[in-house]
Amino acid sequence: MKLDDSIELKSGKVLKNRCALAPLTNTQSNSDGTLHDDELNWLRRRTGFGLLSTCAAYVSEEGKAWDGQLGIAEDKHLPGLTRLARELSGTTSIVQLHHAGAKASLAPQRISADPSDGVRRASTEDLERVVNDFTQAAVRAESAGFGGVEIHGANGYLFTQFLAPEDNHRTDEFGGSLENRARLLRRTLQSVRKEVAPDFVVNVRISPVDLYARRGLTLSDAKQLCRWLAEDGADVIHLSLRDASGPAPFEEDKTPVVTAIREVVPPDVKIEVAGGIWNKESADRALETGADIVAVGKAGIIHPDWAEDVLNPSFEPVLPPWDPSRLREVAVGERFVSYLMKFPGLLVGGAPPRA
Numbered sequence: 001m002k003l004d005d006s007i008e009l010k011s012g013k014v015l016k017n018r019c020a021l022a023p024l025t026n027t028q029s030n031s032d033g034t035l036h037d038d039e040l041n042w043l044r045r046r047t048g049f050g051l052l053s054t055c056a057a058y059v060s061e062e063g064k065a066w067d068g069q070l071g072i073a074e075d076k077h078l079p080g081l082t083r084l085a086r087e088l089s090g091t092t093s094i095v096q097l098h099h100a101g102a103k104a105s106l107a108p109q110r111i112s113a114d115p116s117d118g119v120r121r122a123s124t125e126d127l128e129r130v131v132n133d134f135t136q137a138a139v140r141a142e143s144a145g146f147g148g149v150e151i152h153g154a155n156g157y158l159f160t161q162f163l164a165p166e167d168n169h170r171t172d173e174f175g176g177s178l179e180n181r182a183r184l185l186r187r188t189l190q191s192v193r194k195e196v197a198p199d200f201v202v203n204v205r206i207s208p209v210d211l212y213a214r215r216g217l218t219l220s221d222a223k224q225l226c227r228w229l230a231e232d233g234a235d236v237i238h239l240s241l242r243d244a245s246g247p248a249p250f251e252e253d254k255t256p257v258v259t260a261i262r263e264v265v266p267p268d269v270k271i272e273v274a275g276g277i278w279n280k281e282s283a284d285r286a287l288e289t290g291a292d293i294v295a296v297g298k299a300g301i302i303h304p305d306w307a308e309d310v311l312n313p314s315f316e317p318v319l320p321p322w323d324p325s326r327l328r329e330v331a332v333g334e335r336f337v338s339y340l341m342k343f344p345g346l347l348v349g350g351a352p353p354r355a
């Protein structure tokens with residue numbers, strides 16, 4: 001299995017290679033969530049990736065996290081999304097569907113599994129609405145002409161707030177057992193899958209294990225969750241990790257997470273993994289460890305043609321800190337540059353590296 005091999009997904013879509021651009025928030029949309037040319041230019045420059053994801057796009061105002069976030073919440077977002085999908089027709093393009101839950105800092109009223117400062121405990125009606133908002137957003141992505149969607153169930157946002165035992169102390173059917181904590185994500189996936197065409201790609205991104213702090217996400221729960229997601233119709237399960245080929249940081253079991261998940265998921269459901277992939281060596285390692293598709297975040301910012309570059313034996317990735325002028329040459333607009341300034345150690349003149 002090679003990086004430049006094509007791969008057929010369960011839904012029948014064929015990716016032209018096994019390299020994906022991970023979803024990357026770039027805050028370049030208009031304030032009302034409609035498409036801005038900078039967002040279009042950024043993605044259009046990266047169609048060499050076999051799977052190309054937009055940034056996390058909000059499915060409802062209630063889930064919106066940042067100014068400049070792309071929206072897929074209303075029909076007013078459709079003309080820009082249609083233009084974007086048309087411009088990305090050289091690859092399989094997907095929209096990452098997002099609800100930030102307690103982290104929805106721009107929402108008029110925030111919801112989450114549990115109440116906390118300024119956050120309301122989501123009622124059953126709220127959760128029905130969430131499922132519906134994701135479903136309507138997926139239908140919008142399909143009518144705009146995208147090849148698929150990715151349900152953002154990772155990185156501490158709404159679905160993770162339900163999945164993580166430390167963040168979910170509910171006693172109703174959405175809290176307690178793994179079955180209950182996974183219910184919201186599974187219902188959403190089932191509903192999306194039902195409403196879109198069979199050849200429309202439906203991915204799910206999860207944080208399979210705790211990475212930075214203990215929230216109770218364990219590898220054994222992740223294995224069961226992934227079995228369910230496969231049953232519920234996911235084409236791809238996308239693992240958000242720090243080290244794509246590494247074990248769970250807080251667990252004794254040193255099996256690479258991607259190996260453990262690959263073993264329990266049927267072969268027709270593909271496993272995508274992101275985390276620390278920069279060159280052919282780390283990408284090949286991820287494939288050998290069990291991934292079917294490798295995703296790059298930071299490497300894809302500085303190397304728009306990474307899917308091709310990485311095959312060149314003399315390719316050496318440009319590691320951070322990056323000079324902002326170099327980013328402007330690769331279709332990274334001003335607002336994205338400003339956003340990246342806040343990431344420790346990423347840009348010359350930006351936030352200092354973490355100690």
Ligand SMILES: Cc1cc2nc3c(=O)[nH]c(=O)nc-3n(C[C@H](O)[C@H](O)[C@H](O)COP(=O)(O)O)c2cc1C
Nearest residue numbers: 022023024025055056274275276277296297298299
């Ligand atoms: C600037 C930036 C924006 C990101 N935005 C998103 C996002 O919108 N959705 C998401 O699921 N992950 C997001 N991530 C996480 C990446 O998709 C990826 O998982 C992470 O960067 C690790 O991969 P890497 O080591 O190749 O960068 C973001 C990361 C960065 C650096």
